[in-house]
Amino acid sequence: MKAAITFLLAASPLLMGQSIVSSEARAQELERVAKAATAMVDGDVCLRIETKRSREFLQKNDPRDPWIASDNFDVDHAPFIQTKKTLMRLARLCPEACDANLWMPVEGNPPRIQILIRNVYEMSSFWKWGDLHQPMPEEMRRVLATGERVTFRGKRGMISVLAPVYDSLNNIVAVVEVVSQEKRDLQENVK
Amino acid sequence: MQPRGSQLRFFSLSRLAIILIGALRCSAGDLLTLPEHFRPDPFGGIVEADRSPGAAPARAITLEGARASFVSCHLLAIMPQPGDYSLDAGAFPGASGLQVELYREWFHYLPKTKNYYPDALVPVAPQYRSKLPEPDNRIANQTAQAFWLDIWIPANTTPGSYRMKAVLNAGGMLSAVPIEVKVLAAQVPAEDVVAMDHNTYGTSWLATDYPSLSQRAGDSFFTSDRYFELIQAFHRVFYENRGVFHQLGYGHGGKVGPEFAPRLEGTGKDKHIADWSLYDRHFGPLFDGSAFAKTHLGPRPIKLVYLPINPEWPASFLWWGEPGYEREFVNVVSEMERHFREKGWTTTRFEMFFNHKKRYKAFPWDGDEARFPADTAYMLEYSRLLRRAVPPGSPVKFVFRADSSWTLDRQVRELAGVVNFWVCGQGELAYQPEVARTLKQRGDTVWTYGGTPEVTEPSSHITLQVLRPWMWGIDGFVHWMATDPGPDPWFQFEGGGETLVYSGDRFGIGAPIPSVRLKLQRNAVQDITLLNEFRKTRAIEQLRAEAARRFNGTELKDWWSPRPPYADKDPLDRTNADEGIPEGPRFHEALDAGAWQRVRTYVLELARQEPAGDAK
Numbered sequence: 001m002k003a004a005i006t007f008l009l010a011a012s013p014l015l016m017g018q019s020i021v022s023s024e025a026r027a028q029e030l031e032r033v034a035k036a037a038t039a040m041v042d043g044d045v046c047l048r049i050e051t052k053r054s055r056e057f058l059q060k061n062d063p064r065d066p067w068i069a070s071d072n073f074d075v076d077h078a079p080f081i082q083t084k085k086t087l088m089r090l091a092r093l094c095p096e097a098c099d100a101n102l103w104m105p106v107e108g109n110p111p112r113i114q115i116l117i118r119n120v121y122e123m124s125s126f127w128k129w130g131d132l133h134q135p136m137p138e139e140m141r142r143v144l145a146t147g148e149r150v151t152f153r154g155k156r157g158m159i160s161v162l163a164p165v166y167d168s169l170n171n172i173v174a175v176v177e178v179v180s181q182e183k184r185d186l187q188e189n190v191k
Numbered sequence: 192m193q194p195r196g197s198q199l200r201f202f203s204l205s206r207l208a209i210i211l212i213g214a215l216r217c218s219a220g221d222l223l224t225l226p227e228h229f230r231p232d233p234f235g236g237i238v239e240a241d242r243s244p245g246a247a248p249a250r251a252i253t254l255e256g257a258r259a260s261f262v263s264c265h266l267l268a269i270m271p272q273p274g275d276y277s278l279d280a281g282a283f284p285g286a287s288g289l290q291v292e293l294y295r296e297w298f299h300y301l302p303k304t305k306n307y308y309p310d311a312l313v314p315v316a317p318q319y320r321s322k323l324p325e326p327d328n329r330i331a332n333q334t335a336q337a338f339w340l341d342i343w344i345p346a347n348t349t350p351g352s353y354r355m356k357a358v359l360n361a362g363g364m365l366s367a368v369p370i371e372v373k374v375l376a377a378q379v380p381a382e383d384v385v386a387m388d389h390n391t392y393g394t395s396w397l398a399t400d401y402p403s404l405s406q407r408a409g410d411s412f413f414t415s416d417r418y419f420e421l422i423q424a425f426h427r428v429f430y431e432n433r434g435v436f437h438q439l440g441y442g443h444g445g446k447v448g449p450e451f452a453p454r455l456e457g458t459g460k461d462k463h464i465a466d467w468s469l470y471d472r473h474f475g476p477l478f479d480g481s482a483f484a485k486t487h488l489g490p491r492p493i494k495l496v497y498l499p500i501n502p503e504w505p506a507s508f509l510w511w512g513e514p515g516y517e518r519e520f521v522n523v524v525s526e527m528e529r530h531f532r533e534k535g536w537t538t539t540r541f542e543m544f545f546n547h548k549k550r551y552k553a554f555p556w557d558g559d560e561a562r563f564p565a566d567t568a569y570m571l572e573y574s575r576l577l578r579r580a581v582p583p584g585s586p587v588k589f590v591f592r593a594d595s596s597w598t599l600d601r602q603v604r605e606l607a608g609v610v611n612f613w614v615c616g617q618g619e620l621a622y623q624p625e626v627a628r629t630l631k632q633r634g635d636t637v638w639t640y641g642g643t644p645e646v647t648e649p650s651s652h653i654t655l656q657v658l659r660p661w662m663w664g665i666d667g668f669v670h671w672m673a674t675d676p677g678p679d680p681w682f683q684f685e686g687g688g689e690t691l692v693y694s695g696d697r698f699g700i701g702a703p704i705p706s707v708r709l710k711l712q713r714n715a716v717q718d719i720t721l722l723n724e725f726r727k728t729r730a731i732e733q734l735r736a737e738a739a740r741r742f743n744g745t746e747l748k749d750w751w752s753p754r755p756p757y758a759d760k761d762p763l764d765r766t767n768a769d770e771g772i773p774e775g776p777r778f779h780e781a782l783d784a785g786a787w788q789r790v791r792t793y794v795l796e797l798a799r800q801e802p803a804g805d806a807k
Contacts, residue, residue: 064768070550071597071767074563080555081511088509118553120503122444132550187413190393190441190448 023182026096027151027159030178033093034149034163037100037176040086043167046104046174048079049116058106058114058133070132075116084117087176091119098180099123102165103140104173111136116174122189123179125154129189143175157182220270220361222278222368223248227263227714228650228784230707231337233298233307233330235269240308240649241784251369255795257377259346260717261487263710265296266338266368268359270323275362280317280340281355281370288345289353289372290487293317296337296707297693298328299684301647308646310706311680311693312339327697329682339707342372343487350376377724377798383716384723385660386494386667388435388638389691391674394448397421400694404701413450417701419472423482424702425674426493428692431486432705432713435494437669443551445503452499453530455523462505462519464526471534478536492538498589500524500543502554502569517576524580528587537586542612543577544592545570560616562597562762567605574609594640595619597762600626612636614669617659618771621752627665640669645686646708651786653708654715655778658742658790661719662735662750674703715787722794725801741789743777 050058050073057072065071087100101124102117114133115124126137139150143162150162158181165174225231225248230238237246248269254262268278283289294312301308307330315338324333340357352373359366398405398412401421408415422438429436440451450473456465476482480490502508505523510516531541545558556566574591581589591609595602596616603613603626613630617639620627630637639660644652656668676690677683681697691712692703725734732747739745757769776782 062766062768065766067767070548071562072763073550075549075555077555077565084555085509085511088507115552118444118551120445120508120553122442122446122553130551185395186449187393187395187398189444190395190446190451191439191443 023153023159026180026182027161029095030098030159030161030180031149031151033090033098033100034161034176034178036093037087037090037178038149038163038165040090041083041102041165041174041176042086043165043171043173045079045083046102046116046165047167049075049083049102050104051076059108059112073132080117084119087117087119090176090178094178094180096180097121097184098178101127101177101179103175103177105136105144106133111141113137113140113175121181121184123158123181123184124177125152125158125160125179126177140175144172147172154179156185219272219274219364220268220276220359220366222357222359222366223250223267223269224252224357224368224370225249225265225267226252226788227265227339227711228788229265230309230650231265231267231296231335232309233328233333233335233337235267235335238308239304239306240647243783243785251371253371253373254342255373255375256344257375257379257717257721257798258344258348258350259381260344260379260721261710261714262342262344262372263714264340264370266340266357267335268323268338268361269335270361271334273323275320275322276336277318277320277360278338279358279360280319280338281357282317283342283353283355283372287353287374288348289374290343290345291317291355292341292343293319294339294341294705295319295321295325296339297681298330298333298337299646299680299687300330300682301684301686303686304647308684309337310646310684310687310708312705312707312710313695313698314700314704339710340370341710342370344372344374345487346378348374350374375795375798377721377801379717379721380724381488381491382720383433384720385657385716386435386638387433387657387712387716388437388495388667388669389429389673390437390439390640390669390671391425392439392672393442394422394438394440394450396675401696401701403696403699414469416472419450421701422473423476425692426477426482427486428703428705428709429673430483430488430491430493432709433488433716434709434713435667436673437495437497439497439546440499441501441504441546443547444553445501445508445547447499447501447504451497452504453527455505458507458519459510459515460518460522462522464523464530467530475534478531478534478539480538492536494538495540495542498527498541498543500573501545501547501558508554517579520576521580524577525582528581528585528589531587532585537588540588540590540612542590542592543573544594545573546594559594560596561593561602564601567602570606571609574606590636597765599623601762603629607633610635612638614638614640617641617668620663620665621774622754622758622771624663624751627663631664636667637665638667638669639663639665640671643670643673643688643691644708645688646684647686649782649784649786650707650711651782651784653712654787654790655782657712657715657719658738658787659750661723662739662747711787715790718787718791718794721798722790725797728801729797737793738790741793742786743782745777749775749777 054074062068090100099119106112113136147164152160160179164172167173256262280293296309297311298307356367405412426436441447450469453464453470454466477493480492484490506516506519547558590612592612593610594614599619672689677685691709695704755771
């Protein structure tokens with residue numbers, strides 16, 4: 001029975017953006033994928049994504065150039081692509097449209113965090129469109145501090161499960177957000 | 192600089208008008224007129240930005256124009272006391288073919304300047320009834336309502352003079368404005384010499400800006416006929432005003448709006464187009480021109496369109512660098528080429544254009560305004576893929592577009608023969624005339640991009656964006672954002688630097704409505720297109736030199752900037768704070784509202800001198 005339901009969910013292309021999965025069932029599926037993300041995403045590779053030069057500019061403010069940080073944002077292509085492909089594969093485990101996003105802390109006090117890799121449905125419960133980095137949400141702080149997976153129900157029917165990403169020293173260096181939406185907005189973020 | 196021709200007549204009449212305006216204080220109402228470049232305020236005067244010595248509303252106006260073009264002016268219904276009125280815009284003799292279109296001018300309140308500027312144009316019937324103060328505009332002590340009068344001169348109009356009267360009836364008292372239109376034998380060519388492009392992104396804002404339409408359609412709004420009619424209405428309002436409309440259909444992460452791309456199925460070698468229905472409903476009438484059937488300019492396919500191609504469509508980025516990426520890309524784009532060819536959509540140029548930036552965190556390279564050297568390789572690869580997908584000699588016009596600023600000169604070198612449609616940062620191209628020449632010699636299309644003058648700037652400032660590309664010998668200008676009037680354009684207006692149209696929703700119109708600035712721009716495009724025709728009998732440099740002299744008292748060399756010191760830095764060491772060498776006040780604060788009228792006077796002088804038919 002469970003297999004049949006799973007098959008039906010996976011077969012649904014959800015062309016109209018309408019989910020037929022209950023909120024609880026969706027959260028469980030996302031949790032399963034988030035758990036896999038912890039196993040599959042390589043924290044050492046994640047640490048190599050943003051270039052040193054870009055990190056130096058990331059928190060710069062110049063009243064004469066409000067875009068100084070974003071104009072200098074840059075990544076090392078190989079680790080970015082390797083990690084993005086892993087996230088895309090993880091998203092394929094979801095029975096319905098979902099994104100797996102990578103978040104990484106930004107040094108500073110109070111703590112901040114940046115989304116570092118987004119994906120095709122452009123969904124996130126946390127990202128404010130266009131922000132290069134932002135204050136650390138409490139849920140992400142908890143993941144980074146404890147290694148727990150955290151489920152978060154966001155705006156507009158979004159559900160996110162946050163999972164830790166470890167490097168080879170067993171440090172938690174990043175967070176994967178696996179996110180889906182009850183009713184996908186097909187027009188949102190097409191801009 | 193002295194006004195000439197009909198301009199001179201206007202000033203004579205305006206002196207008379209000043210006297211007459213004093214007399215009208217004791218009358219029920221009066222109808223007056225202003226040339227298009229003097230925008231009225233809601234109290235019977237001219238807006239601050241357009242004022243000049245001696246300018247004032249007048250009792251009559253003479254307009255002069257070529258065939259296949261519009262001529263325009265403002266009408267002012269002035270009533271010292273509140274009350275009802277009716278305006279009859281009049282009509283020309285039927286045999287003339289001249290067609291009158293009337294718009295009520297909305298006065299936008301700007302908190303930052305604490306005054307009113309007209310911009311949105313609400314289409315109204317030539318016989319209009321209302322009251323002052325205008326109830327929906329909510330202006331305390333409003334004593335004047337302005338109207339924009341468009342007069343279309345069809346291509347087959349017999350040259351000569353035509354007259355009509357616009358009549359105001361206020362409290363039973365009539366006031367008339369004689370309007371004369373002198374039609375020249377010259378004809379404005381159908382193809383504009385500069386493309387004025389109006390850009391926007393996505394469609395989610397349409398539901399917000401058109402609540403009546405979206406609420407009526409409910410959840411199916413984005414697949415409803417009304418929705419596609421609305422998008423086509425956007426194309427139409429710009430087309431009818433001699434512009435181009437671009438609407439990007441994908442996001443920085445590769446999410447594609449379902450109506451901007453055919454639906455795909457499968458993966459790898461099996462990926463294919465499964466359904467064209469939404470795409471064809473959206474674009475079919477635009478590509479075959481039928482969306483423009485009822486316009487003055489007639490049905491023609493749109494000139495350009497963004498393709499949905501991005502790093503995530505049609506090929507999944509999951510396969511980037513692997514055989515599957517190429518297979519997915521080539522298979523799907525080949526199917527598109529075949530579909531377009533079979534439909535006969537061979538006039539529109541289909542643009543492969545990468546708008547994404549790495550700062551939005553979805554892809555590792557910048558497609559738009561590239562800055563980092565390593566990003567060039569992606570452009571080369573996509574060029575290769577496009578060549579593989581599109582058979583040589585295809586009648587379907589695929590072009591590779593790049594919007595370039597920081598590294599314009601480098602990209603022009605590295606992407607020679609790869610990119611053939613360049614949209615250049617205006618500030619960067621301004622000091623690189625050799626780049627413009629190189630690109631044009633290659634046969635590439637060259638536009639610049641920038642912002643839109645706000646309503647608080649003199650009315651001529653929007654025409655600078657028409658004149659500059661022509662002076663530079665390039666092909667067009669992009670208003671990078673042309674459909675965002677801000678959260679409350681009606682009563683808390685921010686200036687309109689990102690819009691040239693407004694939602695008609697609050698007026699019961701399920702379509703965008705034009706603006707004064709859009710009309711001023713259109714009329715300038717007509718003029719420059721006609722002026723360009725005289726290159727058949729005169730040196731283009733002579734035409735440009737005289738246009739520059741009349742516009743702002745400059746010489747041709749003044750239109751290019753000296754090379755600024757920052758230009759020799761590594762692009763990665765440059766910042767937005769690096770200061771270019773300013774053009775000087777004649778291009779900015781000293782550019783008066785009458786600048787374009789002087790150019791028009793020149794164009795009309797030439798048009799009168801040319802034997803009929805030479806300037807067709």
